Amino acid sequence: MTTVDRGPDALPSAIEGERIVAPEPSRGGGDRSKRRRRAGGFTPYALLIPASAVLAAIVGWPLIQLIITSFQEYGRAQVFGAAPEWVWFQNYTDVLTDPVFYEVLARTIVFAAVCVALTMLLGTLIALMMARLPKAFRMLLSVGLLLAWAMPALTATIVWGWMFDTDYGVINHVLVNFFGLEEFFKHPWLIEPLSFFAVAAVIIVWGAVPFVAFTLYAGLTQVPDEVLEAAQLDGAGAFARFRLIVFPYLKPIFLVVAILQIIWDMKVFTQIFALQDIGGIRAETNTLGVYIYQVSIAGGEFGIGGALAMIFALIMMSISVFYIRHLIKEDEQ
Amino acid sequence: MSATIIPAADTTRAVTTGATGRDAARRTGGGRRRIGTVVYSAIAVVLFFVFVFPVYWMLNTSLQPNNDIRGSEVHFWPDNFTLRNYETVLFDPGRTPFLPAAANSLIITILTVVIALVFAFLASVAVTRFRFKSRRAFIIAILTIQMIPGEAMIVSVFRVIDGWHLLNTIAGLTIVYVAAVLPFTIWTLRGFVNGVPIELEEAAMIDGCSRAGAFWRVTFPLLAPGLVATGVFGFIQAWNEFLMALVLNARPEMMTLPVWLRTFLVANGTTNWAAIMAGSTLMAIPVIVFFLIVQGRMTSGLVSGAVKG
Numbered sequence: 001m002t003t004v005d006r007g008p009d010a011l012p013s014a015i016e017g018e019r020i021v022a023p024e025p026s027r028g029g030g031d032r033s034k035r036r037r038r039a040g041g042f043t044p045y046a047l048l049i050p051a052s053a054v055l056a057a058i059v060g061w062p063l064i065q066l067i068i069t070s071f072q073e074y075g076r077a078q079v080f081g082a083a084p085e086w087v088w089f090q091n092y093t094d095v096l097t098d099p100v101f102y103e104v105l106a107r108t109i110v111f112a113a114v115c116v117a118l119t120m121l122l123g124t125l126i127a128l129m130m131a132r133l134p135k136a137f138r139m140l141l142s143v144g145l146l147l148a149w150a151m152p153a154l155t156a157t158i159v160w161g162w163m164f165d166t167d168y169g170v171i172n173h174v175l176v177n178f179f180g181l182e183e184f185f186k187h188p189w190l191i192e193p194l195s196f197f198a199v200a201a202v203i204i205v206w207g208a209v210p211f212v213a214f215t216l217y218a219g220l221t222q223v224p225d226e227v228l229e230a231a232q233l234d235g236a237g238a239f240a241r242f243r244l245i246v247f248p249y250l251k252p253i254f255l256v257v258a259i260l261q262i263i264w265d266m267k268v269f270t271q272i273f274a275l276q277d278i279g280g281i282r283a284e285t286n287t288l289g290v291y292i293y294q295v296s297i298a299g300g301e302f303g304i305g306g307a308l309a310m311i312f313a314l315i316m317m318s319i320s321v322f323y324i325r326h327l328i329k330e331d332e333q
Numbered sequence: 334m335s336a337t338i339i340p341a342a343d344t345t346r347a348v349t350t351g352a353t354g355r356d357a358a359r360r361t362g363g364g365r366r367r368i369g370t371v372v373y374s375a376i377a378v379v380l381f382f383v384f385v386f387p388v389y390w391m392l393n394t395s396l397q398p399n400n401d402i403r404g405s406e407v408h409f410w411p412d413n414f415t416l417r418n419y420e421t422v423l424f425d426p427g428r429t430p431f432l433p434a435a436a437n438s439l440i441i442t443i444l445t446v447v448i449a450l451v452f453a454f455l456a457s458v459a460v461t462r463f464r465f466k467s468r469r470a471f472i473i474a475i476l477t478i479q480m481i482p483g484e485a486m487i488v489s490v491f492r493v494i495d496g497w498h499l500l501n502t503i504a505g506l507t508i509v510y511v512a513a514v515l516p517f518t519i520w521t522l523r524g525f526v527n528g529v530p531i532e533l534e535e536a537a538m539i540d541g542c543s544r545a546g547a548f549w550r551v552t553f554p555l556l557a558p559g560l561v562a563t564g565v566f567g568f569i570q571a572w573n574e575f576l577m578a579l580v581l582n583a584r585p586e587m588m589t590l591p592v593w594l595r596t597f598l599v600a601n602g603t604t605n606w607a608a609i610m611a612g613s614t615l616m617a618i619p620v621i622v623f624f625l626i627v628q629g630r631m632t633s634g635l636v637s638g639a640v641k642g
Binding site for chain 2: 037038039040043044045047048050051052054055057058059061062063065066069126129130132133134137138140141143144145146147148149150151152153154155156158159160162163165167168170173174206209210263267269270273274277278288289290292293296297302305306309310312313316317320323324327328331
């Protein structure tokens with residue numbers, strides 16, 4: 001630690017600022033907010049140098065490169081040394097007039113919407129149910145959820161891919177032998193795009209529900225029992241109690257979780273990419289993240305890929321604005 | 334305590350605090366409610382199996398001979414138990430070997446966690462304990478950076494790393510991972526440092542500590558659980574990362590585990606599912622173990638008495 005010591009000013013002194021305005025005693029529990037921070041001269045900047053340097057080198061600099069490239073003709077020839085040519089908005093107009101882009105975008109949005117809706121619905125229901133479970137059963141369910149949550153996305157995708165395998169998958173086997181559905185004998189799940197995305201949705205929802213359920217359940221435990229009991233005494237039914245008491249408590253958490261789900265599902269990569277490896281048709285199942293990879297890394301079209309990446313980043317940033325504002329507000333309260 | 338921003342911090346509370354929370358509902362029960370409890374419990378058991386089944390199936394498949402897997406019967410239990418698949422994965426000379434990939438993953442992940450923790454710790458002290466001009470700008474930058482999708486950045490990161498001649502190196506992927514986990518790590522640690530009342534430091538200073546000494550002797554030890562938890566989450570992120578590793582470290586001897594695992598999928602010939610499941614198990618186990626550890630750790634650190642304002 002190299003914090004510069006500024007002498008033994010044991011209590012926040014009046015000279016340091018806001019304390020003059022708010023001279024309340026320092027044992028006031030929850031008020032350790034910005035008014036308690038001290039001016040540190042150069043120290044805070046020194047503390048920020050390492051982190052800022054890494055972020056500038058690995059995020060800032062590439063971001064500038066990305067912006068530049070998106071305005072250039074940059075293909076295989078340029079990779080091997082030809083000078084990139086400035087084409088300004090040509091890449092953007094190319095992307096925005098390409099029907100494939102809109103196809104991919106629509107696919108991404110619809111797929112994310114379905115995944116988010118299912119995840120939030122199931123997560124909420126499970127959270128509400130957990131609140132009513134006897135302790136032993138709640139622990140059991142928690143263990144199951146934790147295991148699913150802990151599975152890495154790639155291994156989860158591979159395992160589900162194996163379960164949905166055409167020839168030896170357990171799901172076809174169960175559907176044919178336990179439920180007598182002969183049409184699923186050697187049924188190829190991943191060839192048809194719609195069915196491919198159904199499998200992808202199962203994988204994603206399975207992996208995301210535990211987070212939603214746990215977070216909302218944590219929120220539920222914060223709802224004061226006295227309020228609920230008082231409402232019950234006043235004659236409020238179960239649904240009224242949920243609508244008027246539980247939901248208002250849960251709403252901010254619910255919104256933040258939903259936003260996070262939207263962000264995560266919009267930029268899904270691993271699950272789609274690995275499922276395509278296992279047996280999907282790439283051209284018909286690309287989502288935006290995978291499409292950028294295909295165009296730039298696999299296809300070598302860095303200019304077009306750059307424009308795509310910029311558009312993608314802008315979409316994601318505008319979705320995140322709400323979330324970032326929420327976090328900043330929380331930081332400042 | 335702040336509500337929810339960091340998934341980890343809050344959700345962990347659920348598992349343990351839940352026990353005390355909601356029992357009031359049952360106090361007011363009648364017969365209808367008891368039936369409800371039975372139904373809910375039954376659903377909980379079904380859900381347990383739904384969520385656990387893929388994990389079980391991975392293990393089950395990995396412990397069966399390949400013949401059993403490719404037969405017309407499905408074995409729901411590894412009745413012909415074998416460790417052959419793990420042997421294949423670990424030692425078969427015909428494939429990209431597991432051990433170097435595991436070593437790469439381990440080295441890169443540990444370096445990432447250590448470097449990110451140190452850098453993030455310094456930054457989080459700056460934003461929690463000091464007031465300075467660009468504090469707000471820094472916070473906004475951190476949060477914004479975290480929202481830029483890696484898929485959008487991958488090409489230019491590739492070119493920058495290539496320009497520094499760091500493709501297919503430990504250092505290259507490590508620094509990229511450090512940058513990737515830094516915003517999250519800073520933000521989480523910020524929460525933990527905020528959770529330690531500055532009054533404790535001030536008390537130590539009244540007793541004669543210097544400001545740095547007070548921070549080091551009083552606040553830092555209280556942060557240990559936070560550092561562990563944040564470090565474990567960084568570990569999980571770096572260990573699981575797939576896209577950057579796929580693009581930056583594509584050479585077989587420099588692969589990390591996720592990229593190595595993928596080579597099984599795209600291998601020519603029939604897919605050896607039993608071996609793939611063994612490989613998946615080997616990759617997933619450290620993550621699952623760490624995940625379960627951190628669940629308890631976070632709660633004991635956050636909820637236990639000492640720190641509560």
